[in-house]
Amino acid sequence: xxxxxxxxxxxxxxxxxxxxxxxxxxxxxxxxxxxxxxxxxxxxxxxxxxxxxxxxxxxxxxxxxxxxxxxxxxxxxxxxxxxxxxxxxxxxxxxxxxxxxxxxxxxxxxxxxxxxxxxxxxxxxxxxxxxxxxxxxxxxxxxxxxxxxxxxxxxxxxxxxxxxxxxxxxxxxxxxxxxxxxxxxxxxxxxxxxxxxxxxxxxxxxxxxxxxxxxxxxxxxxxxxxxx
Numbered sequence: 001x002x003x004x005x006x007x008x009x010x011x012x013x014x015x016x017x018x019x020x021x022x023x024x025x026x027x028x029x030x031x032x033x034x035x036x037x038x039x040x041x042x043x044x045x046x047x048x049x050x051x052x053x054x055x056x057x058x059x060x061x062x063x064x065x066x067x068x069x070x071x072x073x074x075x076x077x078x079x080x081x082x083x084x085x086x087x088x089x090x091x092x093x094x095x096x097x098x099x100x101x102x103x104x105x106x107x108x109x110x111x112x113x114x115x116x117x118x119x120x121x122x123x124x125x126x127x128x129x130x131x132x133x134x135x136x137x138x139x140x141x142x143x144x145x146x147x148x149x150x151x152x153x154x155x156x157x158x159x160x161x162x163x164x165x166x167x168x169x170x171x172x173x174x175x176x177x178x179x180x181x182x183x184x185x186x187x188x189x190x191x192x193x194x195x196x197x198x199x200x201x202x203x204x205x206x207x208x209x210x211x212x213x214x215x216x217x218x219x220x221x222x223x224x225x226x227x228x
Contacts, residue, residue, distance in 0.1 A: 004067075005166055005198040006032035006055055011064030013050050013221075024050045025221045027064070034165075037192040037199045039209035042218035048202045049170055051218065055200060056168040057085045069165045086114045090159030090197075094171035096151040098143045098158075105130065105139040108157045115162065129157040132195070133187060149180035156187065160197075167191065169201040173208050185211040 008030040015022045024047045032038055040048050053059040054066050057073050060081075066074045069088055076084060098107045105126050112122045130136050133153040143151055152172065159167055169188070173181035189211055191197045201212060209215045217224040 003033055004031050005034045005036065005069060006030065006200070007065070007067040008051075008055070009065040009067075011051075011054065011061045011066060013047070013054065013059070014062040023221065025054075025061070028221065028223055030216070030223060032198065032200065034198055035192065035196045037189070037211075037213045038201070039212035039215045040200060040202045040218060041204065041206075041209055041215060044204075046218040047221040048218050052168050052170055052200060052202050055166075056089050056091060057081045083114075086111060087162060088165050090156075090162070090164040090167045092152075092156055092159050092167060092169040092172045094174040096143070096155040098151055098154060100143050103140050103142055104135060104146070104154045104157075107143070107154055108161050111158060111162050125161050125163075126157075129161040130154075132160060132191075133157045147180070148176055149183060152176065152180075152184050153187065156184070156191075160191070165198060167197050167199045169199065171203060172201060173203070173205065178207075181205075181208065 008028055011025055011028045012023060013025040015024060028051065040051065042048050050059070054061055055068060061074055064074070065072060071084060073081060073084060108126045108129055109122055112125060117125070127136065130139055133156050135150060135153050135157065138146060138150060146154065173184050176184060185208055188199055188201070192199050203209050
């Protein structure tokens with residue numbers, strides 16, 4: 001099995017907007033080892049979220065190869081890709097995307113409804129995920145009864161509940177104050193260091209990027225450097 005969690009080879013991404021052709025990524029190459037924690041930085045429009053979506057299987061390249069956890073995901077059809085995502089990727093976004101009518105534990109359980117786990121197994125996984133993010137005592141609370149930081153912890157628990165190999169995070173602290181943001185980033189560090197999760201985080205915040213092991217810079221669809 002490859003030591004790389006993510007291998008991106010000669011990837012281009014082109015969007016057609018009417019008669020306009022916009023090339024967002026230009027022959028990009030990237031390797032991310034297992035258990036790495038990478039911050040992806042760059043100005044608005046540099047292609048950060050596009051790259052994250054390709055790695056997370058939410059979009060597919062116009063050309064090139066994307067391999068994640070040993071699977072060539074650029075070759076998968078939409079239904080295969082949906083199944084692959086459910087088992088291999090955890091998503092954390094700036095906005096928590098929680099269902100307001102559901103409790104924290106029910107929100108965390110949602111991805112497991114796509115699996116064949118029994119109800120008892122689902123409950124166990126949910127309890128473990130909430131324990132990891134420090135919210136076991138808030139399992140029965142609905143989002144409106146939680147702080148923003150607690151809501152993001154629920155979102156992280158939801159990302160963790162299927163025990164994915166890779167967490168992809170798009171501005172996960174963009175909606176939080178500095179103190180709460182640092183708590184969330186500290187939690188991501190724990191998930192990386194103690195639980196071995198590979199994490200790719202898009203951020204515009206240099207202070208947030210410092211929590212990662214490596215910082216990568218994108219500029220106009222090209223990777224500039226792979227700095228420590």
